[in-house]
Amino acid sequence: MAGSALGIERPGDRDAAPLRVAVVGTGGWGAQHARALAARLDCELVAVVGRDPGRAAVRAADYGARAYTSIDGMLEAEHPDLVTVSLPNEQHFEPTMQLLRAGVPLLVEKPLVFDLDEADALLEAAGDTFFAINFNHRYAEPVLRARAAVQAGELGELVFATWRFGGEANRGPSPHANLIETQCHGFDLLEHLCGPIASISAQMTRMTYGAYSTVALALEFASGAVGTMLGSYDSSYAYPDTQRVELNGTAGRAVIRDTVRELSLQSVGDETERVWRAGYFDDEARSFERTMDRHLDAVLTALRTGAPPPVRASAGRRALELAHAAIRAHETGARVPTLPAGGA
Structure with a gap:
């Protein structure tokens, strides 16, 4: 790639x-x-x-x-x-x-x-x-490499996963704009890497401008792993590590920083990290916008x-389903089951 x-x-x-x-x-x-x-x-x-x-x-x-x-x-x-x-x-x-x-x-x-x-x-x-x-987050080079590591068993069985993503507000009519339009990437990517999310609990705050601009979610995966999501419109895209994904398994850990910036892989008990960063001439791999080009490659191949x-567009429906489950979890104070039709 x-x-x-x-x-x-x-x-x-x-x-x-x-x-x-x-x-x-x-x-x-x-x-x-x-x-x-x-x-x-x-x-x-x-x-x-x-x-x-x-x-x-x-x-x-x-x-x-x-x-x-x-x-x-x-x-x-x-x-x-x-x-x-x-x-x-x-x-x-x-x-x-x-x-x-x-x-x-x-x-x-x-x-x-x-x-x-x-x-x-x-x-x-x-x-x-x-x-x-x-x-398009699925097509970032660190994500492609992290998924390959998971599928190859390099991390062992996943035990926990975290997603953090925050920047300036993109305000809209919905009080849940951050959750639905931005953190949908987190729902999609965590299921892409870790499998189906089985339940969600939620905390949300609207302290800055009236919408639920920052949310904190606790996740249970169908595999038995657990996870967290922290998504915010009360942060800044100028901050380093504004986006971070960590996958922690029984045999190792993968950390994705800022979607396209870096992937580090580390084995249990080994203090040495293996790090991928785009090389001097590899501007394409370090560009967030070019993840769109990579997805287009796959889209056009499939269409032809x-x-x-x-x-599939059904992935958008699934991310929306998870967002609405998080909203219900916040409103009721209860954990909400979220297994897709057909279970795990």
Whole structure:
């Protein structure tokens, strides 16, 4: 997975016929969608859709695409093979449903939605349509290496796991914006690394601006391991170790720092750490934004071959389910069971 910003090769399969792709959304992360797609040899970014005509026109012009303010108008004119969606966090449902009803393959940003009934409606409307969600943390180099270590048995049986992630507030109408739109990465990643979460207990505070801006969760995994999550909008992304994941097993420990910055592995009783950091020329691996490019590689491969998405939209529904369980745990003061359908 390693690469370099100094490489002159554009990413993508040069022998594949380019897929026609469109981006819905002209915000900051939508810019990453447009950048990553336009840079590929195996894609042609044909359209950018935005509510503001001026912003849409500027973004489209940046990448040689056409601007639209209507999803239906774009679909009728461009007939895209894939649409990616990056919109304000609490405005996902209607545009996503519109695209699913049109039967177009989708890659959507997290969170899927804020309401479980809406999540179920989207998944039902999707049917067999290719429907992926961008949990891009999974594609960071430290995460890939940590998961490989877990699967190879290097850590033994996992006993506990911790997730901490905090920065400046991204305020919105929901009092649980931090939990649903940001800590969804934690729910997804911990289950990706440690297996299903079986129950949740919760503490939350709204002392700074009225929303539940910092949350502390206690987790039980189906495996018998335990875990913690601390997520905050009362911190700063400028702080070192604003994001930290620790996996502690019977044979060793893995620590991920700031998603893309560093992975350390250590065996029980051994004072020597094995540390991965991106090399001098490996700018790609140290860039958080490039985790989007890595996920796109997997998404496009799956789409071309008729395989399921590498991260299905149902993973977004699962993260939302866990967030709502945490909310119930806080409201009731009780531990809430969270095993997915079918158990462990």
